[in-house]
Amino acid sequence: MDWKTFQALLSGVNKYSTAFGRVWLSVVFVFRVMVYVVAAERVWGDEQKDFDCNTKQPGCANVCYDFFFPISHIRLWALQLIFVTCPSFMVVMHVAYRDDRERKYRAKHGEEAKLYSNTGKKHGGLWWTYLISLFVKTGIEVSFLYILHKVYDSFYLPRLVKCEVSPCPNQVDCYIGHPTEKKVFTYFMVGASALCIILNICEIIYLISKRIARCVNKVKRRHHHMAVPEQDANEDNFFNQSTLPVSQQDLKDFKDRPPSFKSVTKSPVHRLRLEEKIHASAPNLYMS
Secondary structure, eight states: OOHHHHHHHHGGGGGGOOHHHHHHHHHIIIIIIHHIIIIIHHHHSSHHHHOEESOOOTTHHHHHHHHHOSSOHHHHHHHHHHHHHHHHHHHHHHHHHHHHHHHHHHHHHOTTOOSOSOTTSOOTHHHHHHHHHHHHHHHHHHHHHHHHHHHSSSSOOOSEEEEOOTTSSSOEEEEOSSHHHHHHHHHHHHHHHHHHHHHHHHHHHHHHHHHHHHHHHHHHHHHHHHHHHHHHHHHHHHHHHTSOOOOHHHHHHHHHSOOOHHHHHHOHHHHHHHHHHHHHHHHHHHHO
């Protein structure tokens, strides 16, 4: 497997990832891919040759090895690394699709026209694609951990296994090569996988909480813009109500009873007469 090509393909994912996504990518390459390539492959090697049974019965060792190790750890981890990084290509392909649409839009409407403010920004469909890829990666990690635990009955690797599978003549003791070293690498790879699951969950929570906060801010801004016109309308009504027309009943009441200071300040007729007197006397004051 060409891991350099694999790393080059995933390097583009780092540009569109969050802080948690960049840490996840670093953990995958440093603690999983590098350990896999540098150490794990050499530790396992041809493990079937190191699987030794205390019998010379032809075919017994092969059958016992296949019974206890239906799939090799090293090949299972290779599949896990391939499957767990494939959802990240969904984001890269979505950004490439946006870039293509942006290019066609500019060719049609001019170079200054823009369909997206930033094709790599996680808004709209790209946000959903990124979130779905996180759920898929988490599901793949959990599935492979379950398969590893189910196939080998636990993450623990014993030194000795007892085999009673035909064509073995009786119960046969078989010994695994480098059991302690393989057990250490097994625990290390399981721990790295668990760390990646935690990072994926943290990134999911981060994306959802950030989206909720953005929606709440939009709702607050919308309510604020709606409240300002209502306030302006109330102020207009207040000023309109302050200039009420004078009715006939007010004129009749004014003629029937003498004005008082309280009625002058309240009645629109008295207020109107008072304003006329002030305006009428004002020029005389200036002329004197």
